[in-house]
Amino acid sequence: MPKHSRIDKDKFEQFCTQRIPEKEIAEYFGVDRNTVGRWCKKTYGVSFVAFSQQKRTMGKSELVNKALKLAERNGAVMIFLLKNWCGMKDSPEDKERHDGFTEDMRAWFEKVKGRGAV
Numbered sequence: 001m002p003k004h005s006r007i008d009k010d011k012f013e014q015f016c017t018q019r020i021p022e023k024e025i026a027e028y029f030g031v032d033r034n035t036v037g038r039w040c041k042k043t044y045g046v047s048f049v050a051f052s053q054q055k056r057t058m059g060k061s062e063l064v065n066k067a068l069k070l071a072e073r074n075g076a077v078m079i080f081l082l083k084n085w086c087g088m089k090d091s092p093e094d095k096e097r098h099d100g101f102t103e104d105m106r107a108w109f110e111k112v113k114g115r116g117a118v
Contacts, residue, residue, distance in 0.1 A: 007036070016056070078112075
């Protein structure tokens with residue numbers, strides 16, 4: 001059996017999405033890094049680096065979508081996202097100036113609050 005036939009395409013793509021390094025992928029399939037590189041080029045027409053970067057971007061998008069969905073049900077996640085993505089922070093100065101919410105945020109908060117999720 002040729003070494004490259006040991007590589008499972010679905011598992012390989014999953015590893016790339018999860019940011020698993022090429023060396024560890026090679027070890028998992030019992031092949032060397034060169035074999036992984038050749039297999040990737042033959043299978044996808046691009047280098048391992050190019051393919052894994054593409055998959056990482058997709059993985060990041062999926063993670064962001066999951067975070068947004070979770071924030072709809074979990075106030076702590078919403079606060080985390082607001083602080084990290086929108087630059088909001090907890091400080092007495094901010095509370096004196098404004099509450100930090102835009103009208104869209106206030107409408108969303110009232111909608112979620114009504115469902116008992118926050």
